[in-house]
Amino acid sequence: xxxxxxxSGIQPSGHLCIGxxxxxxxxxxxxxxxxxxxxxxxxxxxxxxxxxxxxxxxxCLSFVAQYIACGIDPNKSIIAIQSHIHEHAELMWVLNxxxxxxxxxxxxxxxxxxxxxxxxxxxxxxxxxLMASDIILYKADTVPxxxxxxxxxxxxxxxxxxxxxxxxxxxxxxxxxxxxxPLVLGLDGHQKMSKTLDNHVELATTEQETLDRIAPAYxxxxxxxxxxxxxxxxxxxxSLHKFFNKFDLPEIYDECTTAKRGCVxxxxxxxxxxxxxxxxxxxxxxxxxxxxNLVREILVEGANRASQIAGSTMDEVRERLGIxxxxxxx
Numbered sequence: 001x002x003x004x005x006x007x008s009g010i011q012p013s014g015h016l017c018i019g020x021x022x023x024x025x026x027x028x029x030x031x032x033x034x035x036x037x038x039x040x041x042x043x044x045x046x047x048x049x050x051x052x053x054x055x056x057x058x059x060c061l062s063f064v065a066q067y068i069a070c071g072i073d074p075n076k077s078i079i080a081i082q083s084h085i086h087e088h089a090e091l092m093w094v095l096n097x098x099x100x101x102x103x104x105x106x107x108x109x110x111x112x113x114x115x116x117x118x119x120x121x122x123x124x125x126x127x128x129x130l131m132a133s134d135i136i137l138y139k140a141d142t143v144p145x146x147x148x149x150x151x152x153x154x155x156x157x158x159x160x161x162x163x164x165x166x167x168x169x170x171x172x173x174x175x176x177x178x179x180x181x182p183l184v185l186g187l188d189g190h191q192k193m194s195k196t197l198d199n200h201v202e203l204a205t206t207e208q209e210t211l212d213r214i215a216p217a218y219x220x221x222x223x224x225x226x227x228x229x230x231x232x233x234x235x236x237x238x239s240l241h242k243f244f245n246k247f248d249l250p251e252i253y254d255e256c257t258t259a260k261r262g263c264v265x266x267x268x269x270x271x272x273x274x275x276x277x278x279x280x281x282x283x284x285x286x287x288x289x290x291x292x293n294l295v296r297e298i299l300v301e302g303a304n305r306a307s308q309i310a311g312s313t314m315d316e317v318r319e320r321l322g323i324x325x326x327x328x329x330x
Contacts, residue, residue, distance in 0.1 A: 006031055006177070007140035009040030009082065012059040013049055014195025015202045016066050018274065019184040021281075022243055027144055027179050029071035037077035038138050038306060039067060044082050044089070045130060048123040064295050066203060069284035080302035082134065087310035092126075092133040094317060098162050099129050103155055109148070132156040137310050141172045146179050148192070167320040189218030189236040203278065204285060210278075211271040219263045230256035230263070237263070237270055244273035 008028060010020055028039055041063045046056060060081050067079055082088055104110070107128050123130075131152050135143055136159075143153055153176050160171045183192055186199025193200045201213045220235045222228070232238035232253050241252055252269070255261035288295060318324040 003034070003036045004142055005038070005138055005140045006035035006142045006144065007038045007040070007135055007138055008144050009042040009045075009134060010063065011042050011045045012056065012063050013046045013051075014200075015059070015204060016063060017193060017195060017200035017202050018278075019186070019193030019200060021070065021203055021278075022184050023146055023179055024144070025067065025070040025072070028067075028077075031144060031177075032073060032077045035142060038140070038309075039072055039077055039079050040082045040134065041067075041080075042082045042134065045127060048119075048121060048127060050119060061292060061295055061299075062204065062289060064299060065288035066281075066285055068288050068295075068298070069281050074298045074302065078302050078305045079298060080306045081299060084299065084303040085137075085306050085310050087137055087307070087314045088130070088133050090314060091137050091317065092130045094321065095129050095132055095159055095163075096126060098166065099132075099155075099159055103158065104128065107151060107155070109152070128152045128155050129159075132159050135174050136160060136171045137313050138306070139172055139309075139313060140174050142177050143174050144177045144179055146183060148183070150176055150178075170316060170320060185236045185239065187213065187217040187236070201274065203281065207275045210274055211268065214267045214271040214274070215264075217267055217270075219266070223263065226262045227259050229259045230261075232256050235266075237267055240270055241266075241273065244270060244277050248273075 008024060010016065010024060016025075028037070031037060032039075041060050043056060043060050064079060064081070068074065072079060104125060110125055110127070132155065135153075135156055143156075145153055153174060157173045160173050164170055185191065186193035186197060187201070188197070188199040191197055191199060201210055205213070214237075217237055219237050220231050222234070223230045235256070238252065238256065241249060245252065248269070252261070252266065256266065315324070
């Protein structure tokens with residue numbers, strides 16, 4: 001590959017939301033013109049939470065349609081479902097064997113995810129190792145991530161250094177490419193927008209459903225009455241206006257701080273801005289979700305292209321480990 005390789009993926013544990021759109025998908029669309037790009041639906045990661053198989057399968061297909069609707073071009077990028085390339089799991093086992101418990105104990109996301117999770121399984125604990133496998137299987141040297149994912153990428157870099165020292169130079173150390181939008185807060189105004197926390201707005205909703213989701217969103221906690229001046233810098237609704245109504249920001253700021261505009265009107269304005277911004281996406285999503293055979297063809301092609309790269313990497317890894325098959329004894 002002449003260009004540098006970039007890899008990223010989204011877990012289909014729920015539905016894509018505007019946090020995914022702002023934090024990842026818009027960025028991917030631009031990056032695919034600069035890099036050899038591989039964009040995955042990481043369904044194996046989703047198995048750390050109990051899933052209904054038929055629903056998981058359908059979400060994976062829907063995610064692919066939505067990737068394409070957001071501008072990810074299958075002629076420019078490899079689009080694939082993680083589980084369709086078996087080498088992800090094989091390389092993860094290899095990396096498990098050189099990763100230390102102390103390193104995984106330091107991963108803060110495991111602590112966060114396990115707090116309210118009764119199903120604290122081994123997959124949840126070793127999630128960062130599978131992530132490392134996803135990245136280095138394709139010898140990706142660049143990974144677009146938010147700040148919360150940087151510790152995982154640092155673990156990947158440490159694993160790469162250890163493997164290269166033990167078995168010879170094999171993998172490049174992947175570098176983080178921080179997203180321009182480091183964190184999109186959810187409708188609760190406190191935590192990262194998340195499907196798990198139910199503080200999100202789904203991409204694949206109707207215009208009315210979007211307005212209904214925005215209506216109860218958390219605003220300035222000190223603005224108790226319509227006549228109270230607002231503080232836009234303390235309001236997450238205002239921060240979302242920056243993405244969806246950026247040309248209206250001076251007017252919104254002025255009317256909020258002088259109490260000419262109430263929170264109800266402000267949230268309605270945001271809902272309209274989101275709907276306007278997502279209108280082209282929704283039209284394309286509907287088109288592709290109405291053509292499941294086309295989506296499956298794209299996935300077959302993506303899996304074939306990804307498998308060629310992954311297979312070559314694993315041939316090299318097996319050779320270096322001394323597990324390269326009976327032909328190696330000849």
